[in-house]
Amino acid sequence: MAAFSSARSPRLVFLSAGVAFALLVLVYYVTSSGVWQATTTSYRGSVATTSSLPLSSPNPSLPPPDPSEGERILLAKQYLKHIARPSIPVAQPRVTLFGAQTWELPPLWEPQWKAGQRDGLCIMDLDNRLFNESGQIWGKKPMSWDRPEQVHGLSLGILNHWLYAKIHGYKYYYVDIDEFTDRRASWKKPVIMPELLKRHETCIFIDSDAVFTHLTIPFEWLMNYWSIDPEKHSLTLAIDPDLPWNKDKFNKTYVNTGFIVAQNNERTFEIMDEWRVCPDDGGRHPNCTDFKTADPGHVTDQGGFGTYIRYDYKENVKELSCDDANGFPESETECKGTFLRHLWTGKDTWIKRTVGEQIPGDLLQAFHEWFLREREEFWITEKELMESA
16 A cells, blocks of 8 residues: 555646646636626626626726625615516506505696607716715715715716616716806707707706606606607706796796706707807897806806797797706795706705615615716717717
8 A cells, every 4th residue: 555655646746736736827817807706797797788897997996896896786786676667657547656646647648658768768967077076976985875974965866867767778878078168068958968869769958966756657657747749849848936036037937957858859959059059149149148157146058048949949848847847845945846856955965865765775885886887888078979970
């Protein structure tokens, strides 16, 4: 037995060394190539709606994923599957939430949307602010309710828009817009919206301080509820509270341009073009230049649209009640934001409550991490958008 062991020992040593070397090579390959993170990244890959997510983030400021990120993404995925699933048919005559709140489609109105548009409908955020500080949407550390005082209210609004689009399969865009040299950046709406609308049937612009109130109600159902005609109603907006400072020169209450529903028809592009050039010198409405800049208490693009454009296209601009699509319950106005809340004040308080009730606990961090990992699917600069037109 001793002689046998002695004769085999060099071979065993050689085999052991070979196995050890192979293991070292395998470990090096796995850790260096990112395969070791497959458990984490597989959650992200399985939930992406339009393309597989890259192992390396397109945002160079993002830290590498922590080991528990995969668990949170799985939590978010289960939330979409079991809690916020789109279970309401878009032409359903009546919608009841939690057996308490009920809304019915107009009885004499034939629903114009019989099926969901999916990526035929787009939701867009347009902004030129960085929002890259701690607790903000592009910050290095994801937002978390463990640090509520650091959570940025407007960033929650952006996350709400992306999440609503993801629930219903809509296309979401975040456009990093450029500055104007002679007017407020809010005038970019009639510049950017037509470019995105060319690619879709319907597009929604929404301010970062406005949120979708009921995530499970599809937007097509709301358009049916509001009796929107996609051929006639090029633009749909909600009116502001009935207050003296919200009136145009004809004493009519402004519509709020922080929420705009645009339909892809020929007249829409005509209206957008007229709105875009309204504040230009020597234009059709000479006094529209008064709305170029935001002096204290002075509206800009909203003033130009409300004072001139909506009168030029009365038949094509539909106005919604502010109770339906503007304001919020704590505003102490008639505008409660039943379907869309616009928090003109309380941008770092009331908006947290609204979104916090939608995505409490670990869900906030989970969805923010998911949002950041999908950045390359929806983030685009104004220059890139215009060059692709």
